[in-house]
Amino acid sequence: MKMNSLFKIIFIYLFFYSQFSIAQCGLFEISLNQKVNESNFIIEGEVIHQQCYKSSRANKIFTLNTIKVNSILKGNLPSQIYIVTAGGKLNNEMEYSAALLSLQVGQIGMFFLNKEGYETVLNINEVYMVYASAQGFYAYNLAEQLLSDVFNQYANTGNAFYTLLAQEYNLSFQKIYAAVVWGNSNIYNRLTVINNFSPTAINAGNGEQLIINGFGFGTSRGNSRVLFKNSDNGGLTEISAFNPQYISWSDSKIVVAVPQKAGSGKIAVEIGGARTQSSNSLQVKYAIINTGSDTAALVFPARHVAKNSNKGYVWNMNVNFDSDSTVRSNFLVSFKKWRCKTYVNWTIGNTTQINSSERDTFSVITFDEHNLLPAGVLGLCYSYYSGCTENDWYIEEQDMLIRKSDKWHFGNDAIPSNKLDFQSVVLHELGHAHQLSHVINVSDLMHYSISTGVQKRTIEAANLEGAQWMINKSLESDICDKKRMQLLDSELCNDELFGYYNSIVYPNPFNDLLNIDLYLTRNDKLKVSLFDVTGKLTLQYENASASKGFFSLVFDVPNHAISAGIYILKIEIGEEKSVKKLIKL
Numbered sequence: 001m002k003m004n005s006l007f008k009i010i011f012i013y014l015f016f017y018s019q020f021s022i023a024q025c026g027l028f029e030i031s032l033n034q035k036v037n038e039s040n041f042i043i044e045g046e047v048i049h050q051q052c053y054k055s056s057r058a059n060k061i062f063t064l065n066t067i068k069v070n071s072i073l074k075g076n077l078p079s080q081i082y083i084v085t086a087g088g089k090l091n092n093e094m095e096y097s098a099a100l101l102s103l104q105v106g107q108i109g110m111f112f113l114n115k116e117g118y119e120t121v122l123n124i125n126e127v128y129m130v131y132a133s134a135q136g137f138y139a140y141n142l143a144e145q146l147l148s149d150v151f152n153q154y155a156n157t158g159n160a161f162y163t164l165l166a167q168e169y170n171l172s173f174q175k176i177y178a179a180v181v182w183g184n185s186n187i188y189n190r191l192t193v194i195n196n197f198s199p200t201a202i203n204a205g206n207g208e209q210l211i212i213n214g215f216g217f218g219t220s221r222g223n224s225r226v227l228f229k230n231s232d233n234g235g236l237t238e239i240s241a242f243n244p245q246y247i248s249w250s251d252s253k254i255v256v257a258v259p260q261k262a263g264s265g266k267i268a269v270e271i272g273g274a275r276t277q278s279s280n281s282l283q284v285k286y287a288i289i290n291t292g293s294d295t296a297a298l299v300f301p302a303r304h305v306a307k308n309s310n311k312g313y314v315w316n317m318n319v320n321f322d323s324d325s326t327v328r329s330n331f332l333v334s335f336k337k338w339r340c341k342t343y344v345n346w347t348i349g350n351t352t353q354i355n356s357s358e359r360d361t362f363s364v365i366t367f368d369e370h371n372l373l374p375a376g377v378l379g380l381c382y383s384y385y386s387g388c389t390e391n392d393w394y395i396e397e398q399d400m401l402i403r404k405s406d407k408w409h410f411g412n413d414a415i416p417s418n419k420l421d422f423q424s425v426v427l428h429e430l431g432h433a434h435q436l437s438h439v440i441n442v443s444d445l446m447h448y449s450i451s452t453g454v455q456k457r458t459i460e461a462a463n464l465e466g467a468q469w470m471i472n473k474s475l476e477s478d479i480c481d482k483k484r485m486q487l488l489d490s491e492l493c494n495d496e497l498f499g500y501y502n503s504i505v506y507p508n509p510f511n512d513l514l515n516i517d518l519y520l521t522r523n524d525k526l527k528v529s530l531f532d533v534t535g536k537l538t539l540q541y542e543n544a545s546a547s548k549g550f551f552s553l554v555f556d557v558p559n560h561a562i563s564a565g566i567y568i569l570k571i572e573i574g575e576e577k578s579v580k581k582l583i584k585l
């Protein structure tokens with residue numbers, strides 16, 4: 001390995017350690033005790049501003065959150081600091097992971113922090129990262145005197161949480177710049193009534209609109225909001241639709257597009273800080289990723305496009321991930337499950353030395369080899385998007401990082417109660433790669449968390465419906481300067497053998513050229529034969545010692561004078577063989 005590339009990898013790792021905040025998906029719980037001990041700074045604060053920037057270390061976007069510090073419980077900090085979170089939107093590039101800690105302006109809470117030591121951020125000092133990512137932030141619900149991370153909710157009634165911190169962890173306020181105000185007896189608005197809403201079962205993030213009927217909503221929206229249960233923490237907190245998603249607002253009727261992070265549960269209308277909750281629960285069946293904000297667009301999904309020569313996306317396994325046959329075969333079980341349900345055009349390409357995530361044109365599947373993902377994070381899928389207008393975005397590439405852990409369970413035996421199911425987590429992450437966001441339903445594949453001893457290896461009807469909605473949208477038209485994705489050759493799903501996988505034969509029907517791509521999982525004899533319907537051999541390729549890896553073959557048809565009609569393609573690797581039907585125009 002060249003010296004400079006080695007350095008690059010090391011730098012990216014350090015950088016990840018410091019920056020990546022994430023993943024409810026493959027998340028194991030970090031105790032409050034550990035958060036207190038492992039963070040050098042604990043503060044209460046409010047997000048007052050956000051700015052996105054490109055990293056100085058890797059081709060990645062981050063968000064710099066300006067924090068007004070209210071109080072300090074540990075460490076010594078000024079009254080204004082900056083916290084870095086991964087992802088964001090900058091010009092025509094955008095990045096997102098469904099499980100990332102993303103903060104919103106106006107959020108108040110408790111942050112467990114460490115100094116950001118590796119990244120030069122816009123020449124600003126006092127830059128911090130959140131320990132254990134999403135688990136290192138407790139969002140405050142001041143009115144109802146509650147605070148929540150992704151796993152737990154605490155009451156602070158009568159300062160109960162502060163008392164807990166003082167008694168159990170010897171933490172108390174060292175400095176108060178401006179105390180937060182808990183409790184407000186006027187939080188429930190008795191002048192506003194939600195009579196009903198329709199439909200009662202809906203999907204999130206795909207533009208579907210909810211109609212809320214009642215009275216006392218006010219004649220115009222102003223700062224009023226509709227609140228939904230937050231699917232990124234199972235509904236422990238609430239989220240609002242973004243400004244562009246409010247379609248209409250009158251005193252008796254609100255029409256709002258359901259935002260991506262809305263999960264099943266009661267909805268609320270908040271007017272001047274006072275809220276009215278629905279008596280019935282909204283059911284959200286599936287959710288589609290469409291990151292956005294109050295001022296910056298994407299409030300509609302990006303598209304799958306024809307990114308690579310296969311007219312879809314090529315994923316590259318890191319060499320070490322690939323060389324562990326248990327890991328690889330378990331990964332491929334989940335990979336094939338999705339592919340052969342949705343026919344998303346994903347193939348496995350060459351292995352790669354890359355073992356990190358950045359915008360580099362490679363969709364990498366890799367272990368976090370230096371064990372530097374944030375505490376509690378077992379895996380994540382990161383999507384990189386490009387756009388050409390405010391509303392037209394497509395998926396550029398995606399990376400999957402998985403922690404090396406002895407918690408994983410592989411294979412088909414019953415899962416032990418202390419293990420986490422590898423295939424289930426991969427299936428969940430590939431759901432994110434399909435652009436599915438979380439839902440609130442503990443048994444659903446796309447629920448934000450999975451427990452040890454649990455297997456979720458089935459793509460259920462709602463998951464499939466969401467993924468197919470996304471794919472159908474992608475097939476409608478070309479976007480920006482990209483052609484629309486072409487579906488995977490469905491015959492591929494009939495013949496995936498042990499000796500090779502991801503055979504792609506295209507186009508079919510064919511005319512002048514016939515392309516055959518496949519990935520050999522071992523060194524062996526390879527034979528590719530084309531027969532006509534009478535069984536007569538018309539084309540053949542033979543290699544007595546083909547090498548493991550990506551293999552590509554092009555038959556130049558006119559040179560072989562093949563007549564129009566039906567043909568049978570036979571692929572043999574060693575003693576294993578498969579056939580598929582092709583049509584010559």
Ligand SMILES: [Zn+2]
Pocket residue numbers: 024025026098099428432438447448
């Ligand atoms: Zn997830």
